[in-house]
């Protein structure tokens with residue numbers, strides 16, 4: 001039986017063709033980009049090209065891209081910067097941030113900062129009105145994700161940065177899920193920091209970057225002084241080159257994802273399965289759909305699909321394996337709804353036929369449940 005992978009938001013299938021082409025380029029150029037000999041200089045040329053492509057894509061300057069081991073590290077860098085720069089004050093995040101933001105905020109709370117976690121509206125969007133009321137002259141940082149990893153909802157970050165600018169507050173956005181799926185211009189968004197993870201778009205695990213406006217950030221990792229003294233550790237040339245090439249490929253696939261999402265929504269409608277969507281799909285990413293199936297417990301559905309080689313998720317992958325219902329859906333709605341909600345996330349190997357199999361299996365399970373009462 002063919003595997004049907006619908007958990008792209010946890011991690012994407014790798015673009016192995018890009019891995020192969022980058023491997024070929026690096027077969028003869030395997031030096032450290034920081035080395036001063038000929039081969040090192042060629043490696044450095046490749047490294048710079050990759051950085052330029054990545055920076056251009058989000059309209060950043062090259063010096064503003066700091067390569068890291070992924071978005072978790074990038075998020076940690078931002079909160080470490082705030083701690084070192086201000087020592088105290090208030091930080092606003094949302095209740096639906098990724099754990100790598102929530103835990104950083106919790107740590108700062110132990111160190112004396114006041115942390116405010118704002119809720120969402122019923123459509124999954126962060127409550128901006130409330131945020132506006134909470135801003136004050138002690139606010140040091142606002143950290144709100146661009147798109148949520150479980151619902152795919154896209155928050156109005158530009159509105160947040162306009163509010164923050166009036167009070168000189170720094171703004172960070174975790175743009176992991178939105179990166180290369182929707183147009184992102186960091187200057188237009190107005191953020192001071194943005195975090196990106198490479199493995200979400202088919203590039204390597206443990207690679208990513210932090211965008212830091214004017215490269216104004218304190219280093220978290222010190223040592224050899226790589227990344228302009230902002231992040232020490234030997235440069236990951238392979239990771240950077242693969243990421244740079246995966247961006248274009250992911251971006252070109254955007255329309256395919258949009259078409260598939262529409263298709264899945266239409267097929268669900270005609271199937272007459274009892275469901276509701278957990279976010280406004282018009283305000284969401286093209287690749288993530290979160291659904292509340294009224295008659296099917298999430299864990300039962302996930303297990304049933306798993307047996308049939310269809311892989312979806314009911315919570316964020318970081319806590320997958322546990323049977324806890326999604327905290328994000330619990331926050332937006334309630335736990336009862338979260339226990340009946342799943343995330344389906346599509347990617348470049350998804351086809352209409354695979355989605356047909358998914359809908360067919362869900363319908364099957366629902367019929368069995370309803371028959372048995």
Ligand SMILES: Cc1ncc(COP(=O)(O)O)c(C=O)c1O
Nearest residue numbers: 070071072098149174176197208
């Ligand atoms: C929204 C979001 N932020 C951060 C991360 C962490 O990224 P990384 O795996 O690169 O540390 C993830 C991945 O699970 C994510 O979905």
